[in-house]
Amino acid sequence: MRYHNPIIRGFNPDPSICRVGDDYYLVTSSFEYTPGIPIYHSKDLVNWEQVGNCVTRKDQVDMTDAKDSGGIWAPTLRYHKGIFYVTATVDGIGNFIMETEDILGEWSDPVWVEMGGIDPSIYFEGDEAYYCTNYSLHPGVEEITAVPIDVHTGKLLGDIKTLWTGTGGGYLEAPHIYKVGDWYYLFAAEGGTNFNHMETVARSHSLWGPYEDCPIRPILSNAWDTTKQVQCSGHADLFEDHRGNWWMVHLGIRLSRRTMSVLGRETFLMPVIWKDGWPYVSESRRCVIEAEGPLWEKQKKNSRWRADFFNETWEPQWIWLRNRDERAKRGNGMLQLHPVKKNDRSGCTHGVVGVRPMDFACEVGATFSFLPQTVGEEAGMILYLASDFHYRIGKEKRKDGMYLVMIRTAEDMVQTVLERKIGDGILSIRIQTGKEKDSFWFQEEGKEWEVIGPVSNRFLSCEVSGRCFTGMIIGLYAWAKEKTDSEVCITGFYQRRVEEKDTW
Ligand code: 6LW
Numbered sequence: 001m002r003y004h005n006p007i008i009r010g011f012n013p014d015p016s017i018c019r020v021g022d023d024y025y026l027v028t029s030s031f032e033y034t035p036g037i038p039i040y041h042s043k044d045l046v047n048w049e050q051v052g053n054c055v056t057r058k059d060q061v062d063m064t065d066a067k068d069s070g071g072i073w074a075p076t077l078r079y080h081k082g083i084f085y086v087t088a089t090v091d092g093i094g095n096f097i098m099e100t101e102d103i104l105g106e107w108s109d110p111v112w113v114e115m116g117g118i119d120p121s122i123y124f125e126g127d128e129a130y131y132c133t134n135y136s137l138h139p140g141v142e143e144i145t146a147v148p149i150d151v152h153t154g155k156l157l158g159d160i161k162t163l164w165t166g167t168g169g170g171y172l173e174a175p176h177i178y179k180v181g182d183w184y185y186l187f188a189a190e191g192g193t194n195f196n197h198m199e200t201v202a203r204s205h206s207l208w209g210p211y212e213d214c215p216i217r218p219i220l221s222n223a224w225d226t227t228k229q230v231q232c233s234g235h236a237d238l239f240e241d242h243r244g245n246w247w248m249v250h251l252g253i254r255l256s257r258r259t260m261s262v263l264g265r266e267t268f269l270m271p272v273i274w275k276d277g278w279p280y281v282s283e284s285r286r287c288v289i290e291a292e293g294p295l296w297e298k299q300k301k302n303s304r305w306r307a308d309f310f311n312e313t314w315e316p317q318w319i320w321l322r323n324r325d326e327r328a329k330r331g332n333g334m335l336q337l338h339p340v341k342k343n344d345r346s347g348c349t350h351g352v353v354g355v356r357p358m359d360f361a362c363e364v365g366a367t368f369s370f371l372p373q374t375v376g377e378e379a380g381m382i383l384y385l386a387s388d389f390h391y392r393i394g395k396e397k398r399k400d401g402m403y404l405v406m407i408r409t410a411e412d413m414v415q416t417v418l419e420r421k422i423g424d425g426i427l428s429i430r431i432q433t434g435k436e437k438d439s440f441w442f443q444e445e446g447k448e449w450e451v452i453g454p455v456s457n458r459f460l461s462c463e464v465s466g467r468c469f470t471g472m473i474i475g476l477y478a479w480a481k482e483k484t485d486s487e488v489c490i491t492g493f494y495q496r497r498v499e500e501k502d503t504w
Helices: none
Strands: 002-004 016-020 023-027 036-042 049-055 072-080 083-090 094-100 111-113 121-125 128-133 144-148 161-164 173-180 183-190 198-204 230-240 246-254 266-275 278-281 290-292 304-307 319-321 329-331 334-337 352-355 362-370 378-386 389-398 401-410 413-421 427-433 437-444 450-456 473-480 488-497
Touching (some): 016 230, 023 072, 072 121, 072 173, 128 173, 183 230, 198 278, 246 278, 266 290, 352 378, 362 389, 362 473, 378 427, 389 427, 389 437, 401 437, 413 450
Parallel strands (some): 016 072
Antiparallel strands (some): 002 290, 016 023, 173 183, 183 198, 230 246, 266 278, 304 488, 319 352, 329 334, 362 427, 389 401, 401 413, 427 437
16 A cells, blocks of 8 residues: 655654554654653554653653753653553763553653663563663774663663674664564664665674674665655664564655755654565665555545644643743633743743644644733744744834834844834734745734745755754744743644645
């Protein structure tokens, strides 16, 4: 059956998957956003719904000081004897494991593991568990290493040993161990999480090696794909579905134009074929957008998402930049945010709550009623990539009254595209995103809609902003120059995917 990649769109890198019966759960990286580690569920591998997040409490992992693209990296999700485990790296801090019996409920506090490296994975065999990262025992040598571990305490139960040094692609990371038949397979990503990204594999009859490299390298990459539909593919997790078919989920990007991606790395699915005891991503060893695989359900289009704020519970899709606004309230069809004091430099490190885009072409909207008290208070909608790369449209209080402002920030270039005096009434805002350009719409109460743009979205792409592991999010912002008690009341937040010729 045919299906379309990516299976989970918009800023969802480093996927890891596990199966429980015919239920599939998948997690991705969440970086500096709270809650952390989104959990997606599917019964058929192609229709996914976000059902929760693993890190929901500040005392599990605190994002306050996370750098841009720091925070939580590359989780691995596993299920063993009735318990789900998630392990991940917190950039600059270390690796943790959390567990739960109910994946739709709360997760435990983390236990921290005394093993360095990034992209940790857990391999279970019988009653034993092994922890595996790209920690190197030999300075200057890239290695995948492993150690027996008590997964409940994080205590290492032996010496860390080297398993493999990869195939020389560099940036050896994202290891996973699997046992299939008599072989232990050790998967890893190489080449760096960029245009040279790839997945490689080695195997051994013993967990501790020696590992022999797969004669064909890599088993997945789009580095040589001149169609340029998908790039950067790698960082894969292998699994067998409940019907006995093999697959990989992995990260990749879709180019929004030339060498740029505004959605960041997304989650792809590819069928796996076995040849001479080695797993490859199809014959071509490439990921494709229009894929074919042994599926049992049709893929449906996800086209609309709405938050009416009628209840107090946050839908799992909402992510806060670093920290939640503890004073935020929702209910009775309204969300109340409080402008957060900006820091003086580039500033925009807090005071944003948003969602991942559904696709390149989206429309998002909301209605704001906001009577700011102090000069410099500002609230509206934002396309946010990093603290110094974002586009925003909102209402700002200045000395001589209220203004509608639309501002693009790209590092030290700050462009005010529009500033115009407006009234005190309700303001509706709408942003239309596209592969290359975005338009910003606004409507003052009782007046016509007006449009700003379209403007180039170049500065929201990871490749332009540099060392950026995330992708653009779409959200609401509320900032102030001074501490304030003002409230921003927001109603009817929606996102819908807009039909495009060349995007499914
Ligand atoms: C992830 C790692 C990577 O941990 O990017 O460069 C990190 N490689 O695999 C964040 O996604």
